[in-house]
Amino acid sequence: MRHFRPTISFRQEPSGDPVYCKVDGERFNKPKTIKLMTESSYRIDITLKPPMTLEEASFHGQNLELVQKFGDSNACVHSSNFNTNGLKPSKKKERETMVLSLKIKEVGLLQMETQMKLYSASSTQHCQWGTMLHGIEMECESSPESDYVKIIKEIYR
Template identity: 35%
Template sequence: MKHSFKVLLSMKKEPGGQPLFYKTDGQRFKREKTIKLNSKCQYRMDLSFTPPRGVESVNFNGGLLEVREVTRDSTASAYSSFFHTQDFDPTKKGQRREVCVLITLKDAGDLRLTIQLKCYDKDNVQHSEWGSNFHCIEYLCEELADPSAVEVVKETFR
């Protein structure tokens, strides 16, 4: 029997929790939507799971993040972590960067999320703070019969 659950992934620029923006690129790249970041900046990434799930680890673009459980009750669980874009050079015009967020869940295996980013110079807020307001990406997921993997069934930007 497959178990389904929802994951919300949100990101904010730190310090101060400044909102991020995204743009719709259509079919020009592998993904339809691109989240805008600045190089050499710190970001907070929040993950929430409905119904609750336990997180063993979160890997962002090949680096293990320190993740802490923020809340948990009978209906949901939430986690928070930070990442830095010191190794992200500004993305060239007409290009995008795909980043893997690999979440290892207790008792469910690995959940692999791919997000498409465009990284601007640290001081280039004219372009990075333009577009649609990025609140979160909602993923509808299903545990596979193979207990070491989870499948993303649907991805929705909010």
């Protein structure tokens, strides 16, 4: 078994403002919901500890063009932009499942489901209410017998 710790973070672009989340309890599939605005651009940062080669990434079906921002013997950070152009605001009392897929060389495919609420671009007040999301840390393991990565734990910081 190979254990590693990816962290995923989101920032609004071009401002660099934070993204917020809220606790939904047991009403939906996941206890926390990340808030995004439609017709907006976001930066996704992917940190891998220990450093690994990230071959491909996609979020909600959009291929992410990765740029390595940092790398040393402890970690590496890749960044990409994601936009919500063309996505519709979530209906009241509904959530969207958006999947982040990471193909990691010699490790396998990591698929993380995120629970999102999409707000109209004019609803900035709703998007900025809640807890500031610094990142989602995961504990993962991969096995030579499988091409898929198992997420053991997710921690919202």
